[in-house]
Amino acid sequence: MQVSCAFPTALSSPDDIALAEQLGYDRAWVYDTPQQSPDVWMTLALAAERTERIGIGPGVLVPSLRHPMVNAAATATLAALAPGRTAVSFGTGFTGRRAMGYRAITWAFMESYIRVFRDLLRGEVVEWEGARMQMLHPDGHAPARPVEVPVLIGALGPKGERVARELGDGLFATLQVPDFLSEYTWVPFLAWGTVLDDDEPQDTEHARVAGGPGWALAYHGAYEFSGADAVRTLPGGDEWLSVVEESPQDERHLAVHSGHCVELGEADRAAWDAGGSAMLRDVTVSGTRAEVRRRIDDLGAQGVTEIVFQPCGPDTRSELERFLDAARG
Structure with a gap:
């Protein structure tokens, strides 16, 4: 089980990711939520400059927020800044759309978008919105195509699972554990919560x-x-x-x-x-150190390969330290 972290993208996120690397986290994901956050790609670029080992990427991108060429070019840029450390994930948009009054995008749109996104990174000519296009970046403007970056897809139901199976390199899960989780070899599970002291009530x-x-x-x-x-x-x-x-x-x-x-x-x-x-305790991964460890073990038994913890509150270091200690046992 890898132990990773996530941040609701903030101006402090590049430094928070550097701290996570220092503490020993495997990967850091940041959210694509423009209605409440700085730009996810700017944030990841700054994080790449401040780190050397930790994996980084957007978790999750919401396709309707950007043209596929924009996300492809940004992905290629991050892959150049953090070679071998970059991954991207896509979702239909909970925070990234519903907080702006929209419903989630359809899986038909998601499938078309990810196909075009992946083909662009391969260097192919694609068609989008009735126009033919290709990544034309000269040397020094992006890595040579193909740009090899893993793509994970957030899916809970059968439509999403089909797209994840056909187009994804892994499954990005949160809130629920779908039945098909164990069919994937890379499954980050995004979780919230906190490690409580042994005698600490849960309403402190x-x-x-x-x-x-x-x-x-x-x-x-x-x-x-x-x-x-x-x-x-x-x-x-x-x-x-x-x-x-x-x-x-x-x-x-x-x-x-x-x-x-x-x-x-x-x-x-x-x-x-x-x-x-x-x-x-029922709706988050919260509890004593031993309780949190058991919850992580249970998720692993269901097919989760990477627990992704989002710290909250004013003391990010303490929350990251406490969770990592519980997760690593």
Whole structure:
């Protein structure tokens, strides 16, 4: 089991990735969330300059945010800056689209996009939006084609699994463990949470700021995928909804995703204070060192090959150290 980390792209991310390398993490992924983050490719370029060993890449790219030529050129650039360390992953867009009021892209679009993206990196002439194009970079402007970079695909259902099987080098998973996980040899699993002291309750301030942003995804995901009735079944769900529903319908997604993966938004704080903290261990990889280690072992038994931990809260170093200690046993 590799132990990697992820960051909701921030101005501090290049230094955070350098710290992760120093501590011994295998890879660092950063998010493609322009509505709340700096540019993912600029961030990765800076991280490449500050590191030597750690693997780096976007996890996950959302195809609709950029032309495939733009992502292909950026991938080639990062491969030149961090040779042998670059990987990319694609997803249909949870934070990267829903936080802007869009639905996820279709798997038909995803399949077409990734085929063109991979063909561009091979140096082939492709057709996109009715036009023929090719990477024309002269020497010194990009690595010579083909540019060999692994591509992982985030998929949960049968449509995504087919695309991942045909076009991917691995499966990027989060929130759920799909049945087909064990069919892949490279499976990063993105997880949130925090390592608690042996006698630490799960509603402490440390638990809230370090584990809370990942815990809040239970409410965000339930609302986006299953609607308000699903949220009401969660502890503190009524309180969470009462805050979200104060916003106009066409701006409600802004209230849902405020602070997403970084800090608790107003609705999240209302749910936490109403007893929602009781399910911290259920919806995140949180608990004592021994409990976290068991959760990681369980994921490994299901086919996960790389646990990807996103630290939260004001003390990134401490969260990274505590999780790595638990994961490595």
